Amino acid sequence: MDDLEQELQLMLTRRQLFGKTATGIGIAALNSIIGNGSASAVTPNSNTSVKIGMGSLGEPHYAPKAKRVIYLFQSGAPSHLDLFDYKPNLQKHFGIDLPDTIRMGQRITGMTSGQKTLPVAPSIFKFVPRGKSGTYMSEILPYTGDIADKLCLIRSMHTEAINHDPAVTFLQTGSQLQGRPSIGSWLSYGLGSENENLPAYIVLISQGTGNPVDQPLFGRLWGSGFLPSVHQGVKLRSAGDPVLYLSDPPGIDKQSRRQMLDGISTLNQMAEQSFGDPEIHTRIQQYEMAYRMQASVPDLMDLSKESKSTFEMYGPESQKPGTFSANALLARRLVERGVRFVQLFHRGWDQHGNLPGQIRNQCRDTDQASAALVKDLEQRGLLEDTLVIWGGEFGRTVYSQGTLTQDNYGRDHHGRCYSIWLAGAGIKPGQVIGETDDFGYNIVKDGIHVHDLNATILHTLGIDHKKLTFRYQGRDFRLTDVEGNVVPQMLA
Numbered sequence: 001m002d003d004l005e006q007e008l009q010l011m012l013t014r015r016q017l018f019g020k021t022a023t024g025i026g027i028a029a030l031n032s033i034i035g036n037g038s039a040s041a042v043t044p045n046s047n048t049s050v051k052i053g054m055g056s057l058g059e060p061h062y063a064p065k066a067k068r069v070i071y072l073f074q075s076g077a078p079s080h081l082d083l084f085d086y087k088p089n090l091q092k093h094f095g096i097d098l099p100d101t102i103r104m105g106q107r108i109t110g111m112t113s114g115q116k117t118l119p120v121a122p123s124i125f126k127f128v129p130r131g132k133s134g135t136y137m138s139e140i141l142p143y144t145g146d147i148a149d150k151l152c153l154i155r156s157m158h159t160e161a162i163n164h165d166p167a168v169t170f171l172q173t174g175s176q177l178q179g180r181p182s183i184g185s186w187l188s189y190g191l192g193s194e195n196e197n198l199p200a201y202i203v204l205i206s207q208g209t210g211n212p213v214d215q216p217l218f219g220r221l222w223g224s225g226f227l228p229s230v231h232q233g234v235k236l237r238s239a240g241d242p243v244l245y246l247s248d249p250p251g252i253d254k255q256s257r258r259q260m261l262d263g264i265s266t267l268n269q270m271a272e273q274s275f276g277d278p279e280i281h282t283r284i285q286q287y288e289m290a291y292r293m294q295a296s297v298p299d300l301m302d303l304s305k306e307s308k309s310t311f312e313m314y315g316p317e318s319q320k321p322g323t324f325s326a327n328a329l330l331a332r333r334l335v336e337r338g339v340r341f342v343q344l345f346h347r348g349w350d351q352h353g354n355l356p357g358q359i360r361n362q363c364r365d366t367d368q369a370s371a372a373l374v375k376d377l378e379q380r381g382l383l384e385d386t387l388v389i390w391g392g393e394f395g396r397t398v399y400s401q402g403t404l405t406q407d408n409y410g411r412d413h414h415g416r417c418y419s420i421w422l423a424g425a426g427i428k429p430g431q432v433i434g435e436t437d438d439f440g441y442n443i444v445k446d447g448i449h450v451h452d453l454n455a456t457i458l459h460t461l462g463i464d465h466k467k468l469t470f471r472y473q474g475r476d477f478r479l480t481d482v483e484g485n486v487v488p489q490m491l492a
Helices: 003-020 023-036 142-146 164-173 183-191 254-275 278-301 308-314 324-336 355-379 450-460
Strands: 068-074 127-130 135-138 151-158 201-207 341-347 386-391 395-400 411-414 418-424 431-433 443-445 470-472 475-477
Touching (some): 068 183, 127 142, 151 450, 183 201, 278 324, 324 355, 386 450
Parallel strands (some): 068 386, 201 341
Antiparallel strands (some): 386 418, 470 475
16 A cells, blocks of 8 residues: 555544544544554455446356355254254164264253263154165255265265354354354455345245244344445345335425435535445445335235246245245346345254254255255246355254154254255355264364355355455455365365
């Protein structure tokens, strides 16, 4: 940074201080900054807007395989041992205390640390080989089994967190601490949008029938952190107006609304010139986006043109707003319209007790629609440039939380290994990556860390994860922090 650029950024900061604070406080704050030499701590980044077809990168670092992402996030942590990680020899260990040679001193949560024993609980579900690849999957995932040859199944994911909120935050933002931008916000910032009438990043939420009092989800999980707020995810509601305050107030016609927005835009532009605050530019953009969404969102939410066969493919709840099935169908409609990043959050996977009954319900919620989405995208020629991801924040323990019986058990949190799958653009299908030990407790081959996963996701989009950065408080931040490696086995 040359002296002129640094002085310009300092002047912008002074304008913001004087424009937003009382005189006395502003002078005190300015003296503090000058005295500490820390003006860079509040220096805005010059790249503040999301442009149609162009973000801060201008162009991807190399030719992308994927143009957009659908992330089917299963909140609460699905049990890999009951869904994807087949352990045929585990039955002979039923009820024994987890050997110290397997646990190796791993810290466990307070929910099971007080148990006198940690009894091994084999899955009660049958696993069968699916597809030409012969990938073993649980009997409670019949539809996902049908698309086994389209999937890259990873059985060796691992994370650093042991509780839900830091684990979800870590997966979404690359840090267990709050305040970092989410992955969708990074993509909006880096690549921009393909549709001027819809946000680059949209979020849909559904409540599962497994655990109805599952972990809460916070708006910061799709927040923009220190990136300009234009890049935060927009959550669509399943009841009432899809987006709050999108409709015109009673008595306001379109012409009056347009005149009002033009007036507000003029005032905001004057303020931007005076204070140099990038958030004013964001405010101008958001008013205009809301105006355009008044026409685009009703069309998006109108499913009347979808065929009967499409609804049948997605399942019986696909016409019920707010369900995972309905949201999966909306996700396809969103990527058809060029939305860059669509994220479905489905709650209910936190099975600390009564796992067999609860996880059956969760699979009934999600299995058919997840497979239908992949098939639907493929039929429409969209899968070749759309990346689909399915997974949660960590796995579940092989030992039972609470009483273990022949037909019932619970499982605690487990971050050392878990399973996810990916399909579509840039991903090599019909393969299984990674391996865990006979207890499904430790990784023995090809471990993939959260940062590695995120680095690989960005790679499919043509982004070098080390070069998508944003300077904040004197440091260049990125989604993968200071770690992460692209996983070549995953790539087509």
